[in-house]
Amino acid sequence: MGKLYNQLEVIKALRVSPTTVKRWIHYFSEFIPTVRQGDAVMYESGALKLLRRVRTLRNNRYSLKTILSLLEQEGFEKFAPVASPAEDFFTIPEDRPIRTQKPVRLKNKCIAKPEDLKPLVHSFQAVSREFAQIASQIDKLINED
Structure with a gap:
C-alpha cells in the first residue's frame, strides 16, 4: 500500500x-x-x-x-468512497416522507431552504429510531425482574 x-x-x-x-x-x-x-x-x-x-x-x-x-x-483508477463511522452505523431509510416547513425568512432573506434540511431531518429520524430501540431494550431488561 x-x-x-x-x-x-x-x-x-x-x-x-x-x-x-x-x-x-x-x-x-x-x-x-x-x-x-x-x-x-x-x-x-x-x-x-x-x-x-x-x-x-x-x-x-x-x-x-x-x-x-x-x-x-488518462486512465486514472476510480475508487469506492470510504464511509464515515456514522454512515456505517446509521442508515437513512426512505420509508416515510419528510415534512419540512417553509423557508425561514429574516428581513426578506432566506436562510434555510427545505431541501437543505432533508439530510438533517433524515439524521434525526435515524437517531430517534435508535433511541426507541434502546428504550425497548431497557424496558425488556427492567421487566425481566
Missing part, C-alpha cells in the same frame, strides 16, 4: 491553499484512494499523484469539469 498521508500533509506536499485542496479532494473523490484509520481519512500516494496532475491542469487553465474527463481519458 505504501505511505499514507493525512489531509494536512497532502496540503503541504501540494503547496496549494487548504480550501483548494479540500475542494479538489471532494470534487475528484472517485479518483482518490483513501484508507480509514479510526476517525481519520488517510490518503494513499496515488492521491498525491492525482492531485499533482490536477494542480498542473488547473495551472494550465482547465476547468474542473474538463479535468474530470481528462483524468478518465
